[in-house]
Amino acid sequence: SSRRRAAAAEYAVHRGIPRVLYRAFAEQTPRRHRATMPVCEAQEAPVAAACSAGKKLRSSAAQEGIPAFIGDDLESIPSTDFASDASDSERCESDSDWASSSAFDAADTLLILDWDDTMLPTRWLENQGLSLASNSKPTEEQLEQLHAMAEHARQTLKAAKAHGTVILVTNAERGWVELSCQRFLPSLWPSLRGVRVLSARSTFEQQGVAEPSEWKYLAFQSEIGAFCGPPSGARCKNFVSIGDSPHERSALIRATECVPGCCAKSLKLMEKPDISQLMQEHRLLIDCQ
Known part of the structure; x- marks a missing residue:
């Protein structure tokens, strides 16, 4: 079993899944999602091996006290190339291109993170009656929980x-990430310096786009296009999206459809988590290193 796990992990690295995310990708893919994954035929056997190893990892997670709801609510697409209309020559020239390097270079990898209920426990704050209002003051117990959450997010x-x-892409209005971080997760604030924050809503709503799902898609399209830049030969790009909404997954698929030579992976977190559930998800990600 350890040999199978090692083989699956090695495959994941070859296909561009960062080690920090591999365990979550392998483990947190419910069987009902696997059957509908748009996996290329050439990838089916190794992906099946990774999923088999995922069963072992799921058992390990259970022993660590990770509840079933996380496994049921997370979905991922292991190293799937969504540019189905592109020819093989337009992508990486062959599987040997993937095998020739152990993983994507950091320079070729873009990670797109959501903010609300991904980094910030937004739903929990609402349930606790906390807001940006000056008369809304967390209790000592709430402050301790928020400090722990900030450390996990950091x-x-x-x-x-x-x-x-x-980069952080949010459907909240411009300024919300900065204000909410400084108010509720102040110890995380230094880590956000240098991280680009894009409000999809503030950017595209004023252009007449009304649907939140379209805000996310247009934001992803813009950021992915800027990251790719001019065509760079056979260099493959690696895109990872982490968020609690189906909008992120849909936006990633649509935004990478016409990007030749890329791998796109979406990690969907639990919707409407409380703060303890969100911290458990972050622990899972952190422990994957």
């Missing part, structure tokens, strides 16, 4: 930065 952000360029 470690996740640090790990993500080690694997590529990190």
Whole structure:
């Protein structure tokens, strides 16, 4: 079993899945999602091996006290190339291109993180009656929980930065990330310096776009296009999206459809988590290193 796990992990690295995310990708893919994954035929056998190893990892997670709801609510697409209309020559020239390097370079990797209920426990704050209002003051117990959450988010952000360029794309209005971070997760604030924050809503709503899902898609399209830049030969790009909404997954698929030579992976977190559940998700990511 350890040999199979090692083989699956090695495959994941060859296909561009960062080590920090591999365990979550392998483990947190419910069987009902695997059957509908758009995996290329050439990838089916190795992906099946990774999923088999994922069963072993799921058992390990259970022993660590990670509840079933995380496994049921997370979905991922292991190293799938969504540019189905592109020819093989337009992507990486052959599988040997993937095998020739152990992983994507950080320079070729873009990680797109959501903010609300991904880094910030937004739903929990609402349930606790906390807001940006000056008369809304957390209790000592709430402050302790928020401090712990900030530390988990900081470690996740640090790990993500080690694997590529990190940006935050949110459907909240411009300024919300900065204000909410300084108010509720102040110890995380220094880690956000240098991280590009894009409000999809503030950018595209004023252009007449009304649908939140379209805000995310247009933001992803813009950022991915800017990251790719001019065509760079056979260099493959690696895109990782982490967020609690289906909008992120849909936006990533649509935004990478016409990007030749890329790998796109979406990690969907639990929707409407409380703060303890969100911290458990971050622990899972942090422990994957």
